[in-house]
Structure formats: structure tokens, C-alpha cells
Amino acid sequence: MKPYIIFLFLVIPFFSFSQKSLASKKTLKQETKEIKEIKKFQKELNEEYLNPKETPLRGDNFTQFKKHPFFPIDLKYRVEAKFIKTENPTPFDLPTSSGKSKSYQEFGKATFELDGKSYTLTIYQSLDLMKMEKYKDHLFLPFRDATNTKETYGGGKYLDLKIPAGDSIILDFNQSYHPYCAYNAYDYNCPIVPEENKLPVEIKAGVMYQDIYHH
Template sequence: MKNILILIVAILITSCASQSPDRETSDVKKFQKELNSEYKNPKETPLRGSNFTNFKEHPFFPIDLKYKVAAKFTKTENAASFELPTSSGKTRTYREFGKATFVLDGQKLTLTLYQNLALIKKNKYKDYLFLPFRDATNEIETYGGGKYMDLKIPKGDIIILDFNKSYHPYCAYNALDYNCPIVPAENFLPVRIEAGVMYEDVYHH
């Protein structure tokens, strides 16, 4: 019964969201434009040298609203902090905030959401959630280390995950200057997420 309820809620909310496809697509295009602008900005970009001067724009999967899903959100109570390894071998302190369960292509999937304890001390990030994940496109169309998504704490028990807004960590483009949280094994998805930023050698054209 619980599984059926999750599926019904997901279908209903996804249906409501898909009633305005033009608006949803426009929202993703805004994300893409802002990401490209960030990488072109010398004060914000992780790119260095010719990678920066030759950069024009990121490659993206075609926008597909099936990858904007309504997930059942379950908050994790009394979660202890833990050290999450990063690409440099150092660690950062996080805590599990909750679980997001959804159905995609007939499969029930669950991802864990985290809070960066150092980041949330800054008032403007107090409702920020971090979602790192890996999927079957990694090392093919996307970065081998996985992708990230930025989220806000939901007000209820539903959280919207829009994989069209997923992006690569900075260390995908500059491993020397950045250290990035490694995706925990519990967030490995056994499916292809053909959405968001792709990973191609577009930085040397």
C-alpha cells in the first residue's frame, strides 16, 4: 500500500507540473544560461588558462520533463554528523537530512539528501540541501565522479527533483584547484539519467 501511495502522489504532482511545459522548459533554460555565465565569469569560473579562454558553453542533454520528478520526502531524525571524503583526500562535515523516494521509468529509486554543516552556518544557506548522485551515464556522457543538484528544504513531504538542473562538480574541470565531495555509494542510481550537463571536450575548441 505504501508503494502504491508513493506512486500515486508522484503521478499526480508530476501531472500538475507538466501542465505548463513551456514554463518548465523556460526554467531549465534559465539554469543553463546562468551556469554558462558563471563559467564565463573570471571571478567565478573553475576553468583556467586556455580552458577558460576557449570556453563557449556547456553541452546539455535535451530538456526532458520526465526527469523532473515529485519525490516522497522523509526527514531523517537525530542524524549524526559524519565526514564525507572529497576528491583531494580531505573530508567535509555533513549530516544526512532526509530521503527522497520516486519512480522513474517504472523503477522505485531513493536518494539521500545532505547538509553541509559549515555552509548552513551562513544564514542565506540555512535551508540549502546537497544532492550528489551517480548514474549509468557516468564515464560515458557525463563526468565519471557523478553530478550534483542544489535543493531547498521542502515545506511538506514532497520534494521536486529536477535532474535537468544537475551539474558537474568543479573538480570535473579543474582537479588541481578544487576538492569535491565524493558521491556516497547509497546515491548510485542503477539507471541512466539523461538530463542536465554533459561532459565533452568543449574547452579546447
């Protein structure tokens, strides 16, 4: 066998292995970046609840609070959804936990797959917040799932988003949290999750619930 042929037999497997190794490192780097974002969210949420000027907790709930319980981080629940913007949305009043309402409009719909099945959630925009420079690109995704009343608050959870640049949007349920009224129903007025955003599956991601907060 000619020397250059032997050389090719030796180099090709090595080149293939190197390419796989680079791809693996790239994926690991990306996952690390995503996990860092989730850990940052968890840290900031804990800090907010430990801050007496920001926390919704009162009395013993505040003094006993150390940190939130979270589901284990699982990138399965970080999904890229197909986003379709709602054209000419009509403002509407979204009912809240106090019996009052808050003004929102439908911003668009996000369709994603989880365990091979497709689901669609509606994303909203607060008419009050969109007038503020700080929140002009803020979107609101309230949802319910099959963990509610068990591992999570019965009224559902929230996810904060930013207006996407294109026709896709990242939904990272690892960064989902409970509304303030889950911890303090007396001082806070929280939007109720619309029926269309009730998922028939378990979303084991984000903040969990503790018995001490049940009313």
C-alpha cells in the same frame, strides 16, 4: 426529438472538448514554466563559467569555453519524490576528491519512480553552509548514474535543493551539474558521491561532459 434534447446533444460534446482544451492549456503553461526554469539554470551556469571571477576553468579550458553541452530538456527527469526527513541526524565527514573531508549530515531520503521503477536517494546538508543565512535552507544531492564516464563526468553530478515544506520534494535532474573538480582537479576539493547514491540507470539530463576537460 424535442429541441432541448437536441441542444444537450450539441452542447455536451462542445463542453467536453472545452474542458479538455483548458486542461491541455494548463498543462502546456505548467510545462512552459518548468522549461523556463531549466533554461534559466542553463543560462546562469554558462554565465558563471564565462565569468573570470567565478569560473573554475583555467588556461585554454577557459579561453575555449563557449557554453556547456546539455542533454535535451526532458521533463521525464523532473520527478516528484516522496520525502522522509531524517530525525536526529549524526554529523559525519564526507570524503572529497583531495583526500580531505567536509562535514555533512543526512537530511532525508527521497524516493521516486522512473520508467516504472522505484529509486531512493539520500539528501545531505552541509554543516558549514547551514550556519550562513544565505544557505540555511540549502540541501545537497550528489549522485552517480549509468551515464558517468560516457556522456557525463565519471565522479558523478550534483543537484542543489531547498528544504521542502511537506513530505514531497521535486528532483529536476535537468538542473544537475558537474562538480568544479571535473574541470579543475588542482584548485578544487569536491565531495565524493556516497555509494548509496549510485543509480543503476541512465539519467540523460542536465550538463554533459566534454573531452577537453579530461585530466
